[in-house]
């Protein structure tokens with residue numbers, strides 16, 4: 552590979568986030584997140600059960616069912632959705648495993664658009680940018696509005712292609 556074909560930094564760090572996501576043992580969703588300061592990688596995390604607790608591959612997902620308001624063909628309808636609540640989300644694990652001083656002014660690269668709770672916690676964590684790839688429509692409106700309010704840059708890598716070997720089926 553010559554220097555002209557070198558990966559740009561966004562691709563480089565998102566590739567690492569996808570690589571990290573393959574560590575997840577939840578069958579429903581594999582999410583990876585990395586903390587980046589300047590061009591330095593300061594932490595990695597994926598969604599998983601707390602250490603010492605059986606993970607989803609051993610104990611099965613812990614499914615919670617909730618009705619959610621979705622817009623289908625311009626009409627609002629309530630749809631029953633299943634989510635796995637056994638795992639700590641990747642973004643929250645990233646906050647548990649990194650220091651505040653490392654987060655100040657840093658970026659988070661995450662494979663999936665953060666949910667409301669994760670976005671809320673990231674907003675209070677010292678980071679100033681979130682870069683994601685796969686959209687998560689459920690919370691996107693309120694997440695965008697809140698991040699704009701606190702001045703955190705929020706970018707989707709629209710044209711990004713994850714490394715083939717890191718892609719796993721995702722349920723919404």
Ligand SMILES: [Zn+2]
Nearest residue numbers: 577607612635
């Ligand atoms: Zn699970």
Ligand SMILES: [Zn+2]
Nearest residue numbers: 640665666669
């Ligand atoms: Zn989350």
